[in-house]
Amino acid sequence: MKPTYLEFCGVNSFSERAVVHFDRLLKGGIFGIFGDTGAGKSTVLDCIGFALYGKFNRIGRDGSVLTDAINHASSKAEVAFEFEAEWNGERSLYRIERSLSKTRGVQKAILYQKQEERFIALCETPSLVNKKIEEEIIGIGFDDFKKCIALPQGEFSKFLHAQRKERLNLIAKLFSLEEYGHALYKKVADRIDKKNVECEGIKGQLKGFEGITAEALTSLENQERTLSIQLDALQQKAQTSQAELASYEEKAKNTLALQEVRTKLNAVLALQPQMEQNRNALNGLFAAKQIHASIQECQAVQEKLQQTRDCESKLCRQESELTLAVEQQKTRICSLDTDAQIEELQRYHARVESASAQMLDLEQTENLLNQTREKYRNQSTELKQYARFDYQAEKSRLTSQLEGLPQEESLLDYINQHFKSALLFEEYYVFSQELEGLAQKHPVILPDAQPLIDKYTARGVKESSDIYAQAEYFRKCAQKKAEIQKQLAELEIKNTKHAVALEKKSQLLAEGERLQSEYIRKKEALSQITSLGSLQSLQDKIQKLKTQKQQHTDRLEQLQQQLNALQRSLSAKQAEQRAYTQSIEGYEKQISQQLSSAKIPSKQAAQALLQQYGDPAVLQEKTEKYFLERHALLSEESRLAALTDGEIDKEHLAKLRENSRTLSEEVARQNRTLAVVRSDHARMQSQLKQKTELEKQAAAQLHDLGVLEQLKELVKADKFMEFVAVEYLQDMATNANNLLLKLTGGRYFLIYDKNFEVGDNFNGGALRGVHTLSGGETFLASLALALSLSAAIHQKSLRSIEFFFLDEGFGSLDGELVDTVMDSLEKLKNQNFSIGIISHVGELKQRLENKITVIKANGERGSRIE
Numbered sequence: 001m002k003p004t005y006l007e008f009c010g011v012n013s014f015s016e017r018a019v020v021h022f023d024r025l026l027k028g029g030i031f032g033i034f035g036d037t038g039a040g041k042s043t044v045l046d047c048i049g050f051a052l053y054g055k056f057n058r059i060g061r062d063g064s065v066l067t068d069a070i071n072h073a074s075s076k077a078e079v080a081f082e083f084e085a086e087w088n089g090e091r092s093l094y095r096i097e098r099s100l101s102k103t104r105g106v107q108k109a110i111l112y113q114k115q116e117e118r119f120i121a122l123c124e125t126p127s128l129v130n131k132k133i134e135e136e137i138i139g140i141g142f143d144d145f146k147k148c149i150a151l152p153q154g155e156f157s158k159f160l161h162a163q164r165k166e167r168l169n170l171i172a173k174l175f176s177l178e179e180y181g182h183a184l185y186k187k188v189a190d191r192i193d194k195k196n197v198e199c200e201g202i203k204g205q206l207k208g209f210e211g212i213t214a215e216a217l218t219s220l221e222n223q224e225r226t227l228s229i230q231l232d233a234l235q236q237k238a239q240t241s242q243a244e245l246a247s248y249e250e251k252a253k254n255t256l257a258l259q260e261v262r263t264k265l266n267a268v269l270a271l272q273p274q275m276e277q278n279r280n281a282l283n284g285l286f287a288a289k290q291i292h293a294s295i296q297e298c299q300a301v302q303e304k305l306q307q308t309r310d311c312e313s314k315l316c317r318q319e320s321e322l323t324l325a326v327e328q329q330k331t332r333i334c335s336l337d338t339d340a341q342i343e344e345l346q347r348y349h350a351r352v353e354s355a356s357a358q359m360l361d362l363e364q365t366e367n368l369l370n371q372t373r374e375k376y377r378n379q380s381t382e383l384k385q386y387a388r389f390d391y392q393a394e395k396s397r398l399t400s401q402l403e404g405l406p407q408e409e410s411l412l413d414y415i416n417q418h419f420k421s422a423l424l425f426e427e428y429y430v431f432s433q434e435l436e437g438l439a440q441k442h443p444v445i446l447p448d449a450q451p452l453i454d455k456y457t458a459r460g461v462k463e464s465s466d467i468y469a470q471a472e473y474f475r476k477c478a479q480k481k482a483e484i485q486k487q488l489a490e491l492e493i494k495n496t497k498h499a500v501a502l503e504k505k506s507q508l509l510a511e512g513e514r515l516q517s518e519y520i521r522k523k524e525a526l527s528q529i530t531s532l533g534s535l536q537s538l539q540d541k542i543q544k545l546k547t548q549k550q551q552h553t554d555r556l557e558q559l560q561q562q563l564n565a566l567q568r569s570l571s572a573k574q575a576e577q578r579a580y581t582q583s584i585e586g587y588e589k590q591i592s593q594q595l596s597s598a599k600i601p602s603k604q605a606a607q608a609l610l611q612q613y614g615d616p617a618v619l620q621e622k623t624e625k626y627f628l629e630r631h632a633l634l635s636e637e638s639r640l641a642a643l644t645d646g647e648i649d650k651e652h653l654a655k656l657r658e659n660s661r662t663l664s665e666e667v668a669r670q671n672r673t674l675a676v677v678r679s680d681h682a683r684m685q686s687q688l689k690q691k692t693e694l695e696k697q698a699a700a701q702l703h704d705l706g707v708l709e710q711l712k713e714l715v716k717a718d719k720f721m722e723f724v725a726v727e728y729l730q731d732m733a734t735n736a737n738n739l740l741l742k743l744t745g746g747r748y749f750l751i752y753d754k755n756f757e758v759g760d761n762f763n764g765g766a767l768r769g770v771h772t773l774s775g776g777e778t779f780l781a782s783l784a785l786a787l788s789l790s791a792a793i794h795q796k797s798l799r800s801i802e803f804f805f806l807d808e809g810f811g812s813l814d815g816e817l818v819d820t821v822m823d824s825l826e827k828l829k830n831q832n833f834s835i836g837i838i839s840h841v842g843e844l845k846q847r848l849e850n851k852i853t854v855i856k857a858n859g860e861r862g863s864r865i866e
Contacts, residue, residue, distance in 0.1 A: 001138055002802040002834075004093070006083040008047040010074030013040045015862030020852060021043060025359070026803065026834040028850040030825055031860045033838045035854030040863040041838045044854075045805055051096045052133050053142040054107055054126050071862060077102075084802075085137050091150070094137060095119055096129065145172055149804060160756055160770055160782045171725040175792075183719035195705045202698045209691040217688055220681040227674045234670055235341070238663035245656040250655060251643075258640035265633040268626070278619055285616040287598030288606040291591060295603060298587035302517045305580035308573050315570045322563040329556045338549040347836055362522045369515040376508040383501050391495045398491065402484045405477045432457040452799035624644070635718055685862045724750065728792065736781075736788035743780045748773075750781065776817065783821070803834040818843050 003022040008014060035041045046056050046069070056069045062777050076099045084093050100107050112119035112134070123129050123515040134141050140149075159167065172178055233576075278771045383453040423559040439446040591603065600606050614620050714720060733750040740748055749759045757767045758781060773781060783806065790804050818841065825835050837844060845851065857863045 002084045007080040010071045010077040012043045013857040013863040015071045015073045018865045030835045031850040032848040034845045039854040039856035047079045051079045168725045192708045199701045212687045224677045231670045241660045245660045254643045273767045288609040291594045291606040312573045326559045372512045379505045462804045571595045680856040736784040740784035805836045
């Protein structure tokens with residue numbers, strides 16, 4: 001965190017607004033805040049703490065409240081603080097605005113982040129701002145902020161002298177060591193509970209493997225081996241029986257097949273004469289089929305010719321009817337005098353159309369008249385609110401009230417005008433009383449003092465003028481005066497609005513009267529044309545006549561088109577008749593040639609041949625199939641006769657089958673028995689493997705459980721966290737020694753065991769408590785340790801500490817030590833680490849170029865910064 005800007009007002013002795021530009025002060029790496037004792041130097045540090053955490057370091061102890069930090073002349077304390085910080089890997093500029101009200105003690109806070117050249121609010125309540133600062137942006141609380149970054153007066157050596165538990169907790173929080181404390185203990189305890197559950201689960205699983213042993217597995221292996229040998233012998237015997245049965249069954253099968261083939265062959269040979277006759281008739285039958293097809297095609301064309309002739313007769317009748325309809329439609333069109341009627345109506349339409357524009361103008365005038373009437377009514381309604389409005393009376397009333405109030409512009413003028421003499425008389429009385437008291441204490445001056453006492457007692461008054469009450473009275477009068485002036489301004493505005501409303505009503509009345517006269521004149525001019533009918537009715541009549549004329553014309557065109565289409569169809573049908581007649585003549589000639597070529601006497605003979613044998617292709621397929629089947633049966637008979645040698649013994653065949661069945665059943669039974677044994681063997685082998693694995697897991701879990709129990713014992717009561725925190729403290733003590741030895745001329749060094757101790761090289765390295773150090777020595781040891789702590793936090797990158805404040809402490813050092821400390825601080829500063837010094841030591845002020853000076857408050861104004 002790096003401060004860039006601080007602005008505050010109303011805090012401690014600062015009644016006026018003060019500004020600190022840290023971005024300028026931090027350029028040199030080390031800067032100073034100087035001023036007299038009590039000037040308000042530490043208030044700068046207080047304001048940073050208040051901006052970040054809403055707390056003041058020196059407020060809240062011994063019964064004091066936060067509002068005690070507010071300046072007596074201010075109604076609230078206000079602080080605005082801007083700083084740079086890195087959060088979530090991104091560096092941003094933040095601004096906090098925080099205020100504290102004196103009357104109610106209410107605190108307000110807003111946190112901003114600069115994004116794209118403007119500040120965006122992140123949160124707007126003190127609690128949310130505090131949480132964001134402590135948990136995210138800064139990462140530490142108010143107390144830790146004082147110990148590690150900004151050490152105010154009285155806090156500089158607290159880390160050195162802090163209690164052991166407090167110091168360890170601070171280190172644990174700064175270096176995120178809490179995870180090694182109770183959180184680690186809880187995590188180990190949870191792991192032990194989980195491990196116990198896992199162990200119990202494995203024990204439960206092992207109970208399911210009782211009886212699964214290596215001996216039982218060996219017994220199953222021996223049983224499987226014996227059954228396998230028995231099965232091999234039985235399978236060999238069954239194969240021999242099956243081969244003998246198969247051979248004898250094949251012989252029986254061939255004998256039966258030969259009998260069936262001979263039966264089928266006898267039936268086929270009986271059909272041979274018929275099939276020979278069919279084969280001889282096939283040539284004439286194919287020719288007859290072609291002739292039959294030509295006859296059918298010729299008949300189809302004759303039927304189409306007849307259909308065409310019938311259609312031609314129908315079309316001729318329709319042609320005569322359409323010709324008559326066309327002539328009648330032409331006569332009807334000539335008889336209607338539509339054009340003359342349309343021309344007459346168009347003349348009427350022109351006259352009415354000229355009046356339509358006047359009618360539209362009349363409607364517009366009527367609309368304007370209605371709108372003006374409505375505006376007049378609305379304006380009259382608006383003027384009702386001024387029914388009881390009396391401008392002059394109200395103005396006189398307010399003016400008289402204003403004249404009765406004080407006319408002075410400021411409280412000082414009012415006091416000088418009315419109470420200056422009263423204040424003087426009161427001072428006379430006070431002076432006479434003080435002089436009388438002095439004379440009583442020193443009687444020797446009474447003769448000289450008595451005339452003065454009498455003089456100023458006579459002039460003075462005992463009663464106080466109560467200047468504060470008069471100031472309150474003047475403030476109330478000023479408020480009332482401002483309120484009356486506001487009412488006078490509102491009265492003038494209301495009077496102006498009233499005058500404008502009256503003028504507008506008068507204008508609307510005159511406009512309405514003009515529109516009323518114009519409307520009556522235009523209406524009388526239009527009354528003469530209304531007798532001809534409306535423009536729309538004339539347009540409807542003209543359109544109706546035009547529509548009728550168009551309908552008759554369209555009907556004539558439609559009839560003419562139908563007649564033309566019918567005549568084209570008639571010509572096409574006549575052409576079809578000629579084509580069909582020529583096709584029939586061709587078919588007759590073709591049929592005669594086919595009868596002559598096939599030597600068939602007539603069409604009737606060809607038809608009779610087809611009726612006798614049917615389709616020649618079917619007959620040819622049937623005949624060829626027959627001869628193929630006959631040839632196949634003769635071949636199969638010869639083959640089977642060669643394979644068959646004697647009769648079949650059915651009893652021997654039955655005995656062979658029974659013996660084969662018995663052996664097959666025995667093999668199947670033996671196979672099932674062996675399968676069960678093999679399954680048991682495989683299952684037991686798998687279970688034994690699982691049991692062995694579970695036993696290994698159980699042993700491993702018990703070993704892990706023992707390790708976790710030992711670890712639990714080591715981390716309980718935050719032992720491990722304290723061990724790590726002690727390591728950090730020892731490292732910080734070691735790192736602080738380089739600076740401390742230099743600051744003390746090689747005399748002192750720090751070590752840490754259970755608390756910080758200081759070693760004295762001038763006394764043989766003897767160790768003693770840090771409380772034995774003098775004030776200056778304590779300052780040097782605390783400075784070295786505080787800088788070591790800041791450097792450790794920065795190196796660990798837990799929180800980026802970019803500046804460090806030292807508030808006082810230099811007053812206890814001599815000139816030589818001051819130079820040594822400053823030389824060391826100069827070496828510590830760098831581009832990313834700056835140091836601020838708050839002091840009244842003059843030597844330091846002369847050494848530092850970057851500095852500000854706090855001017856102490858006086859009777860006229862509060863503290864200020866130069």
